[in-house]
Amino acid sequence: MNSYDPQTIEARWQRWWADTHLYRTPSLSSADASTFYCLDFFPYPSGDGLSVGHGRNYVPTDVISRYYRMRGRAVLHPMGWDAFGLPAENEAIKRGIHPRETTTRYAANYRRQMNLLGCSYDWEREINSSAPDFYRWTQWFFLLLYRRGLAYRAIGQQWWCPDCKTVLADEQIEAGACWRCHGPVHKRDLEQWYFRITAYADELLSSLETLDWPEHILAMQRNWIGRSEGIEFDMAVEEADGSEASFTVYTTRPDTIYGVTFAALAPEHPLVLRITTPDRRAEVSAYSAEAARRSELERLQAGRDGVFTGAYAVNPVNGVRVPVYVADYVLTSYGGGAIMAVPAHDGRDWDFAARHGIPAPVVIAPPDWDGKPLAEAYTGPGVMVNSGLWNGLPSEEAKGRIAEWMEAQGIAHPTVQYRMRDWLISRQRYWGAPIPILYCDACGIQPVPEEDLPVDLPHIEAWLPGEDGRSPLANVPEFVHAICPRCGGPARRETDTMDGFACSSWYFLRFVSPDYADGPFDPAQLAVWGPPDLYVGGAEHAVMHLLYARFWTKVMADAGLVPFREPFPVLRSQGVMHARDPETDEVCRMAKSAGNVVTPDSVAASYGADALRIHLLFVAPFDCNTVWEEEGIVGARRFLNRFWRLALEVAATERTPGSPADANLRGTVHRTIERVTADVEAFKFNTAVAGLMECLNEMATHSRVHGVTAGLVEAARVFVLLLAPFAPHVAEELWERLGEPYSVHRQPWPVWDESLAAEEAITLVVQVDGRLRDKLTVPAAIGEEEARQQALSCEGVRRQLEDEGRRVTRVVYVPGRLVNLVTQGPAA
RNA sequence: GGGGAAGUGUCGGAAUGGGCAGACGAGCGUGACUUAGGAUCACGUGGGGCGACCCGUGCGGGUUCAAAUCCCGCCUUCCCCA
Numbered sequence: 001m002n003s004y005d006p007q008t009i010e011a012r013w014q015r016w017w018a019d020t021h022l023y024r025t026p027s028l029s030s031a032d033a034s035t036f037y038c039l040d041f042f043p044y045p046s047g048d049g050l051s052v053g054h055g056r057n058y059v060p061t062d063v064i065s066r067y068y069r070m071r072g073r074a075v076l077h078p079m080g081w082d083a084f085g086l087p088a089e090n091e092a093i094k095r096g097i098h099p100r101e102t103t104t105r106y107a108a109n110y111r112r113q114m115n116l117l118g119c120s121y122d123w124e125r126e127i128n129s130s131a132p133d134f135y136r137w138t139q140w141f142f143l144l145l146y147r148r149g150l151a152y153r154a155i156g157q158q159w160w161c162p163d164c165k166t167v168l169a170d171e172q173i174e175a176g177a178c179w180r181c182h183g184p185v186h187k188r189d190l191e192q193w194y195f196r197i198t199a200y201a202d203e204l205l206s207s208l209e210t211l212d213w214p215e216h217i218l219a220m221q222r223n224w225i226g227r228s229e230g231i232e233f234d235m236a237v238e239e240a241d242g243s244e245a246s247f248t249v250y251t252t253r254p255d256t257i258y259g260v261t262f263a264a265l266a267p268e269h270p271l272v273l274r275i276t277t278p279d280r281r282a283e284v285s286a287y288s289a290e291a292a293r294r295s296e297l298e299r300l301q302a303g304r305d306g307v308f309t310g311a312y313a314v315n316p317v318n319g320v321r322v323p324v325y326v327a328d329y330v331l332t333s334y335g336g337g338a339i340m341a342v343p344a345h346d347g348r349d350w351d352f353a354a355r356h357g358i359p360a361p362v363v364i365a366p367p368d369w370d371g372k373p374l375a376e377a378y379t380g381p382g383v384m385v386n387s388g389l390w391n392g393l394p395s396e397e398a399k400g401r402i403a404e405w406m407e408a409q410g411i412a413h414p415t416v417q418y419r420m421r422d423w424l425i426s427r428q429r430y431w432g433a434p435i436p437i438l439y440c441d442a443c444g445i446q447p448v449p450e451e452d453l454p455v456d457l458p459h460i461e462a463w464l465p466g467e468d469g470r471s472p473l474a475n476v477p478e479f480v481h482a483i484c485p486r487c488g489g490p491a492r493r494e495t496d497t498m499d500g501f502a503c504s505s506w507y508f509l510r511f512v513s514p515d516y517a518d519g520p521f522d523p524a525q526l527a528v529w530g531p532p533d534l535y536v537g538g539a540e541h542a543v544m545h546l547l548y549a550r551f552w553t554k555v556m557a558d559a560g561l562v563p564f565r566e567p568f569p570v571l572r573s574q575g576v577m578h579a580r581d582p583e584t585d586e587v588c589r590m591a592k593s594a595g596n597v598v599t600p601d602s603v604a605a606s607y608g609a610d611a612l613r614i615h616l617l618f619v620a621p622f623d624c625n626t627v628w629e630e631e632g633i634v635g636a637r638r639f640l641n642r643f644w645r646l647a648l649e650v651a652a653t654e655r656t657p658g659s660p661a662d663a664n665l666r667g668t669v670h671r672t673i674e675r676v677t678a679d680v681e682a683f684k685f686n687t688a689v690a691g692l693m694e695c696l697n698e699m700a701t702h703s704r705v706h707g708v709t710a711g712l713v714e715a716a717r718v719f720v721l722l723l724a725p726f727a728p729h730v731a732e733e734l735w736e737r738l739g740e741p742y743s744v745h746r747q748p749w750p751v752w753d754e755s756l757a758a759e760e761a762i763t764l765v766v767q768v769d770g771r772l773r774d775k776l777t778v779p780a781a782i783g784e785e786e787a788r789q790q791a792l793s794c795e796g797v798r799r800q801l802e803d804e805g806r807r808v809t810r811v812v813y814v815p816g817r818l819v820n821l822v823t824q825g826p827a828a
Numbered sequence: 829g830g831g832g833a834a835g836u837g838u839c840g841g842a843a844u845g846g847g848c849a850g851a852c853g854a855g856c857g858u859g860a861c862u863u864a865g866g867a868u869c870a871c872g873u874g875g876g877g878c879g880a881c882c883c884g885u886g887c888g889g890g891u892u893c894a895a896a897u898c899c900c901g902c903c904u905u906c907c908c909c910a
Contacts, residue, residue, distance in 0.1 A: 690852035770894040
């Protein structure tokens, strides 16, 4: 076999690697600085299988893992399945197959495809979050949170997805719709379990600074946590029956308080019906009912809507009475469901005031303000006007002074608000870890004792979500009936299951000791491998998964379970793979629903997995979005083909004389080692591949001109090593054909020699007045004086100076780069 | 509306502690070879000009000997949150 046939060699080596356990994680018993834990986001195995887009995640981490193995590091590169939760269950529903069966089957397919791509996972450490020996520990962590007061049960207005038939956490609502099925959602009053993530809000925000993460993901987390500093104060209001009442408002803008012209309550606010005057009651009731019925999406689209209650509230700083409205743009969950409204200086208040004919007096003068009414809300800083004794102050200063003054008067106090809410974890679904809680009529809520874990998820046939909003487990008497661990009397088992994100909040710890039975992980092995050195995955989990896992890690750290407070010190996020719609030619995300999926199977069958890997790495920077264009991959295939033929030619040549040209080639090879090494470490895989291509071009030219010399033989050997992390199959095959011992993936990464890598001759650019006029090839070690002389006397410069009668007034010399002659003269 | 990222040939993209714009690849063109291949090899490929040269990194200014890169003001696209 002499032509490059990827299908044959890829299958052959994949089998060989598995048989020889090439990627088995080294077993270490004590902490070792040379370990490298390289982790991918925990995928849920979908029935659609992998697309080439997934390769943008798994190929780079594979390159990194292979690279660090060659660098002598002990590498942990595991894979497992996020098999519990909504995505996996919805998938099973869609196919009409029990989720236990689908997750097993789909995980096997993912594993097959990952092997097809040549990924070097240690499958002996494979985990599955729906396995009892995994979810046992998810439940154990629930109890840990419960014991620490971080898991609690409460009634609240919850997002309900009628399609998924379950409640959802705030962050699982995207653009007013369910994150999984994209259907409309609405709020419902339900008693549910929560994790108190807000207890860690401050640390979750402040320790973002310590993370080596992409800026846009840090920004999303900051936004989501949404810390704001402001004041809370009460506004007195008269109730319909004449008694006194008040409601608390929160504002971040005390400087605008003299501009308040109305107050607004959320439709759900408890005071609404009590303060509404009799003549307005019918209208207000109708409006509140209407608002409650509408989904958030509809409410957002409806604009600034609301009705007057007939009541008036008092602005505590100046005693002014302002009308109180009910408005659906006021959120119950934020700032207590009541606001002071300042139309002149808030966009939403402005819109509302315009619809209802409410005045908008200016209290912060914009720069260059002419004293006339504004055309739109002004939210920037300015000078205080119409604000009593604060007039004339800059608003930025007045903000703090007014807050302090109000506090001193006893009418306000400073508060910090977060946008983030506690994490709702109850799911009225079958396919998840049962919440390990019992309800006893005598003893109340009782946690399941640790020794009784796991609370097994029973294998039932009627697992489809019910229409009644209860988990299917509620219909399984043997599951529900239990004994109270405290009094021994009858108890009822909690039938909701945990949000799937609970599993992914700790799974990265399980990989360090996947079979450990005495705890979620072996502390000694955690000490060996630590938190992942590198974590790679898509930006779609920038808020949910990463925030939850950070929260759990901090809880574990406080419980003394882990010696670190952040689970993922280094995070990288790959760009999204787009594809053209086969019909319309429009570009959108590659997805089964868009009908534009290209599978690694089909590409590997036509071009080989190695070519696919090279192409995915080469086509764009790692973190950029890309469009899949099939034609581009021929470049990757040609590249591998060209090296294949060159290596075979080298292998077939018996006598390989040295050549004077070898020194040049050696220089190229050593510069390539340096370049590829730096690029891989910097996640610049596209330029790393370009560097390999340039090196191969040099080698091919050398071969054509000088034949197979000793220098070329050495170059080919080094090139196979450099190629190994990128195209592992063809590198292994050629390594063998060059007569080297199995396996190329166990060889040390080549080292470059500075002196060999140094260029002997460089190109010195000669400019006149900053314009390129000539180029000189000079020794790299040239001195400044010599460089100046050569520049002044070169052809391109002479033309400029003599023809136009200029003279040189200044010479700028940048060693190794250029000489710029600055001139004065008649033409200038 | 707020926050983030980005605008470079026909296309994907190189080059930012300011210093040869367009590496590498795709596509296209010309030629070679032919056991016609999704093969290989050579040369060319930003625009204009016969040329010396001129113009050119979204647009308009600025700083500098020198700007894709730094500063100011705009425009456009994508992502996240409203």
